[in-house]
Amino acid sequence: MPDHDSTTLLTRQNKRRRVDIGVKRTVGSVIFPRAQETLLDAMNQSHGPDQDGNCSLVSHGHGATNGDGEKSNVLRKLLKRANSYEDTMMPFPGATIISQLLKNNMGKNGGSDSGFQGSGALSSGGSEIQAEDACSNSSRDSPSDCLSPAPPLPPPSSSSNFGRPPPPPNHMSHSSSQSLSTFDLERLSDEHLRAKRARVENIIRGMSHSPLVRPNGSDHNQEGNRENENGSSNSNDHRVEDGGHKSSRRGDCPSLLSSPGSRGGVVGIGEVYRENKRKQRLPQQQHSFTQLVCSRQEQRQEERRQLKLQLEDMQKQLRQLQEKFYQIYDSETEEEEENIVNGEANRGRDREEDGNLSEDSIRSDGLEESHRDRGRHSHDDLSELDPGLFLDRARALLREQALIDGEMEEDADSREEERNGEMVIKRRAVAGGGGGGGRQLAETLKQELNCAVSQVVDTVVKGFSSPKQTASHHHGCHSSTPAAPSSSSNSSSSCPPPFGPLPPLTPDSRFGGGNLALSLNSEGSPTPNYHSSNQRLHCFGDVIIPSPLDSFGGLSSRLSGVPTPNDQTEALPLVVRKSGGSGVETTNPSLPPPPPPHHPSLHPSPLTASLSFSPPSFRHPFPLPLMGYPFQNPLASHGSGGGYPPGPKDHSRVSPDSMDITRETVSLRTKMASLGGGHMGHHHHRQSSPSQHGPEGLALSLIKSECGDLQDMADISPYSGSTIQEGLSPNHLKKAKLMFFYTRYPSSNMLKMFFSDVKFNRCITSQLIKWFSNFREFYYIQMEKFARQAINEGLTVVEDLTVSRDAELFRALNMHYNKANDFES
DNA sequence: TAAAGTCCTG
DNA sequence: CAGGACTTTA
Numbered sequence: 083m084p085d086h087d088s089t090t091l092l093t094r095q096n097k098r099r100r101v102d103i104g105v106k107r108t109v110g111s112v113i114f115p116r117a118q119e120t121l122l123d124a125m126n127q128s129h130g131p132d133q134d135g136n137c138s139l140v141s142h143g144h145g146a147t148n149g150d151g152e153k154s155n156v157l158r159k160l161l162k163r164a165n166s167y168e169d170t171m172m173p174f175p176g177a178t179i180i181s182q183l184l185k186n187n188m189g190k191n192g193g194s195d196s197g198f199q200g201s202g203a204l205s206s207g208g209s210e211i212q213a214e215d216a217c218s219n220s221s222r223d224s225p226s227d228c229l230s231p232a233p234p235l236p237p238p239s240s241s242s243n244f245g246r247p248p249p250p251p252n253h254m255s256h257s258s259s260q261s262l263s264t265f266d267l268e269r270l271s272d273e274h275l276r277a278k279r280a281r282v283e284n285i286i287r288g289m290s291h292s293p294l295v296r297p298n299g300s301d302h303n304q305e306g307n308r309e310n311e312n313g314s315s316n317s318n319d320h321r322v323e324d325g326g327h328k329s330s331r332r333g334d335c336p337s338l339l340s341s342p343g344s345r346g347g348v349v350g351i352g353e354v355y356r357e358n359k360r361k362q363r364l365p366q367q368q369h370s371f372t373q374l375v376c377s378r379q380e381q382r383q384e385e386r387r388q389l390k391l392q393l394e395d396m397q398k399q400l401r402q403l404q405e406k407f408y409q410i411y412d413s414e415t416e417e418e419e420e421n422i423v424n425g426e427a428n429r430g431r432d433r434e435e436d437g438n439l440s441e442d443s444i445r446s447d448g449l450e451e452s453h454r455d456r457g458r459h460s461h462d463d464l465s466e467l468d469p470g471l472f473l474d475r476a477r478a479l480l481r482e483q484a485l486i487d488g489e490m491e492e493d494a495d496s497r498e499e500e501r502n503g504e505m506v507i508k509r510r511a512v513a514g515g516g517g518g519g520g521r522q523l524a525e526t527l528k529q530e531l532n533c534a535v536s537q538v539v540d541t542v543v544k545g546f547s548s549p550k551q552t553a554s555h556h557h558g559c560h561s562s563t564p565a566a567p568s569s570s571s572n573s574s575s576s577c578p579p580p581f582g583p584l585p586p587l588t589p590d591s592r593f594g595g596g597n598l599a600l601s602l603n604s605e606g607s608p609t610p611n612y613h614s615s616n617q618r619l620h621c622f623g624d625v626i627i628p629s630p631l632d633s634f635g636g637l638s639s640r641l642s643g644v645p646t647p648n649d650q651t652e653a654l655p656l657v658v659r660k661s662g663g664s665g666v667e668t669t670n671p672s673l674p675p676p677p678p679p680h681h682p683s684l685h686p687s688p689l690t691a692s693l694s695f696s697p698p699s700f701r702h703p704f705p706l707p708l709m710g711y712p713f714q715n716p717l718a719s720h721g722s723g724g725g726y727p728p729g730p731k732d733h734s735r736v737s738p739d740s741m742d743i744t745r746e747t748v749s750l751r752t753k754m755a756s757l758g759g760g761h762m763g764h765h766h767h768r769q770s771s772p773s774q775h776g777p778e779g780l781a782l783s784l785i786k787s788e789c790g791d792l793q794d795m796a797d798i799s800p801y802s803g804s805t806i807q808e809g810l811s812p813n814h815l816k817k818a819k820l821m822f823f824y825t826r827y828p829s830s831n832m833l834k835m836f837f838s839d840v841k842f843n844r845c846i847t848s849q850l851i852k853w854f855s856n857f858r859e860f861y862y863i864q865m866e867k868f869a870r871q872a873i874n875e876g877l878t879v880v881e882d883l884t885v886s887r888d889a890e891l892f893r894a895l896n897m898h899y900n901k902a903n904d905f906e907s
Numbered sequence: 908t909a910a911a912g913t914c915c916t917g
Numbered sequence: 918c919a920g921g922a923c924t925t926t927a
Contacts, residue, residue: 815918827912848910848911853918856918856919858913859914
C-alpha cells in the first residue's frame with residue numbers, strides 16, 4: 083500500500099468508504115431486497131389497472147416476529163454507523179419474506195416451482211460434463227455451487243453480529259470447534275460421497291434428460307456439513323479489519339444479514355461464502371455455460387444427423403411404396419387391358435420400354451398418346467394430366483405434404499409420413515379406379531410424391547441450416563394450404579397454447595421465478611439450486627442469462643438469507659477464453675475467417691444451431707425455459723412465441739412464470755427490436771410476416787426474427803447484409819441499460835449475444851464492462867439513497883419497505899436506465 | 908499478469 | 918460516462 087493510501091484513504095472514507103475494493107459488491111442484492119423486488123415489479127409492471135400503484139405484493143403479515151425490532155435497530159446502526167453503504171446491508175432474516183412470496187405465488191400460480199427445477203435440470207442435462215466438473219470441484223474445494231444434488235449454499239447463519247468485524251466467532255465456531263474432529267471425518271466422507279453421487283447423477287441426468295431427476299433426496303446432513311465447511315473457510319480467510327481500513331465486505335455482509343434470532347446462522351454463512359467465492363464460482367459458471375453450449379451443439383448435431391437419417395429412410399420407404407404402387411397398378415391395368423383388348427393384335431411390343439408401358443401401345447384410345455409420351459418422357463411430364471382431377475389431387479397432396487412437414491417439424495417420426503404417403507397412394511389408386519385417368523393420376527402422384535419428398539427434405543435441411551428461413555417457408559406453405567392447420571402458424575400466432583391458460587401475471591411471478599424456485603426449496607429443505615442463475619442462464623439460454631431480474635429478485639432472496647440461485651451476485655466472466663475447446667468461439671467452424679475479432683457466436687455452425695438446446699424443432703430452437711426473461715430476448719424469444727419445444731424435455735415443468743414473463747417480454751422485445759444495433763431492425767423484416775398474424779403475431783414475428791437475428795449473427799448471417807459494427811453506438815448503450823435490469827453482471831458471452839451486431843474486441847468488451855460497472859454504481863447508489871431515506875423516514879420493518887412507481891428510486895432508476903421507456907412500465 | 912471489480916474524479 | 922487507481926482472483 084503506497085503511502086497515498088494514508089492520505090487518500092481518509093478523504094475517501096469521508097465520502098464513501100472503499101470497502102472490499104475489487105470485489106464485486108452484492109450490496110444491491112442484500113439491501114432492501116424487498117424494495118428492489120417491489121421496484122422491479124413496479125418497473126416491469128404492465129400498465130394493467132390491477133397492478134398500478136404500489137407494488138408491494140408481498141404480504142407483510144408473516145412471522146419473523148422476533149426479528150423486527152432487531153432488524154430495524156440493526157438497520158439503523160448500519161446506516162448510521164458508517165458511510166459505507168456496504169455496511170448498510172440488511173441483516174434481516176428475510177427468508178420469511180421470500181417464502182411468503184413464494185407462498186403467494188404458489189397460491190396464485192398453482193405451484194410453479196417445478197419449472198425452475200426443470201430448467202435447471204435441463205441445463206444441467208445439457209452440460210453433463212460441466213456439471214460433473216463443477217461437482218467434483220465443489221466436492222473438493224468449493225462445495226457450494228454445483229448443480230449437483232448437494233445443496234449448494236448452506237443457508238446463511240444469522241447468529242453473527244451485525245457488521246461486527248470479526249465474524250469468526252460465529253455460530254460456526256461454536257459448532258465446528260466443538261465437534262471439529264468428528265465433523266472433519268464426516269466431511270471427508272461426505273465430500274467423497276458427494277463427488278461420487280454428483281457424477282452419477284450427472285450421468286443419469288444426461289441420460290435421462292429428465293430435469294426432474296434430482297437425486298438430491300435429502301442431503302440435509304451434507305448440507306449441515308457443508309455449512310460448517312463454509313463457515314470454517316470463511317472464518318479462515320476473512321480478513322476483517324473494520325477500523326477505518328478497507329474492510330472486507332465479504333466478511334461484513336454475512337454478518338449483517340444475520341440476526342441472532344433469525345433462522346439459523348445459515349444465512350450469514352451462505353452469504354459469506356458466496357461473497358467469498360466471487361471469482362471462483364464465476365469461472366465455473368462460464369465454464370458451464372460454454373460447456374452447455376457445446377453440449378447443446380453436439381446434441382443438435384446429433385439430432386440433425388438422426389433427422390437426416392430419418393429423411394433418408396422416409397425417402398426410401400416412399401420409393402418402395404411407389405414401386406409397390408406401380409406394380410399393383412400395372413397388374414391392374416394389365417388385366418384391364420386384357421379384358422378390353424382381348425384378342426386384338428398387340429403390335430406395340432416393339433415399343434415397350436418397360437413392363438408398365440408395354441400395354442400402352444395396345445390401346446387405341448386417346449390416352450394412348452399420353453401414355454406413350456409418358457413412356458418416352460419417363461415420369462417427368464405432367465402437362466397432359468387431366469387438369470381438374472390432377473389439380474385436386476395435387477392440392478390434396480400438397481396439403482398432406484404440408485401436414486407431413488409440420489409433423490416432421492414436430493419431430494414426428496417417419497412412420498407418420500410413411501403412413502400419410504401410403505394413404506395418399508392408396509387413395510389415389512382407389513380413386514384412379516384403374517382407368518386411363520387413373521394411370522395418369524398415378525403418374526402425377528408419383529411425381530408429386532417425389533416433389534413432395536424432395537420438398538420435405540429441403541425444408542428439413544433448410545430448417546436446420548437456418549431456422550428462420552424455414553419458419554418463413556412454413557408460413558408460406560401453410561398459408562397456401564389453409565385447409566391444413568399448420569402447427570407452426572398456430573403456435574406463432576397465439577401465445578402458448580400448449581400450456582394452456584397462463585396463470586395470472588403477478589409481478590412476483592414474473593420476476594421472481596428464480597426466487598420462487600429457490601424459496602420453494604428453502605421452505606423445506608435447503609436445496610437451493612445455487613446455479614439457478616446459471617442454470618437459468620443455461621437453460622434459458624441457451625443462452626443463458628443470469629436473471630436480469632435477478633438483480634432485483636435476487637435481492638429479496640438474498641435478504642431472506644436464502645441463497646438464491648438466481649441471485650446474480652457473482653460476476654460472470656466477461657471474456658471468453660478462446661483456449662481450450664471449452665470456448666464457444668473456438669468451436670465455431672462456421673465463423674468467418676477473421677479469428678482475431680472473435681465474432682460472438684454460440685453456434686458452432688449454422689446447422690447445429692447450438693443455441694437451441696431443444697430437440698429438433700425448427701420453430702423452437704430455444705427451449706422455453708430458456709426464454710423466460712425479457713432480455714434473453716434474442717435467444718429466448720424465439721421459442722417463446724411459437725409454442726414450446728416439443729422435444730423430450732418435458733414442458734410440463736416449464737414454469738408458468740417464465741411463460742408469463744415471456745409474454746410480457748414481447749412488448750419490450752418489440753421495442754427492443756427497434757433498438758440497438760441496427761442490424762436487429764434490419765433483419766426483422768427479412769422474414770417476419772406480420773400480416774399473417776394478428777397484433778400478437780406481429781410482435782411474435784418480430785421476436786422470432788429477432789431471435790433469428792441473433793442466430794444469424796452467431797452463424798454469421800448467411801445474408802451478409804448484417805452490419806457488424808466496430809463500435810458501440812448510443813443505441814447499444816440504451817440496450818445495455820435495459821439489459822442491466824436483466825443482469826447486473828453479464829458474462830462476456832451474454833454481452834456478445836446481446837450485442838451480436840457488434841464486432842467484439844478487447845476494447846468493446848472493456849467498454850461494455852465499464853458500462854455495466856457504471857450502471858452498477860449508479861444503481862447501488864440509488865439503492866443506498868433509498869435505503870437511507872427510508873430509514874430516515876422512520877422505516878423500521880423491512881416488510882414495510884416498498885417502492886412505488888412514484889418513488890424516487892423508481893423514477894431515478896427508470897430515468898437512468900429506461901429513459902425512453904423501452905421497457906414497458 | 909490479465910481480467911474483472913470497485914471507488915473516485917472529472 | 919470515461920479514465921484512472923487499486924484490489925482480488927485465477
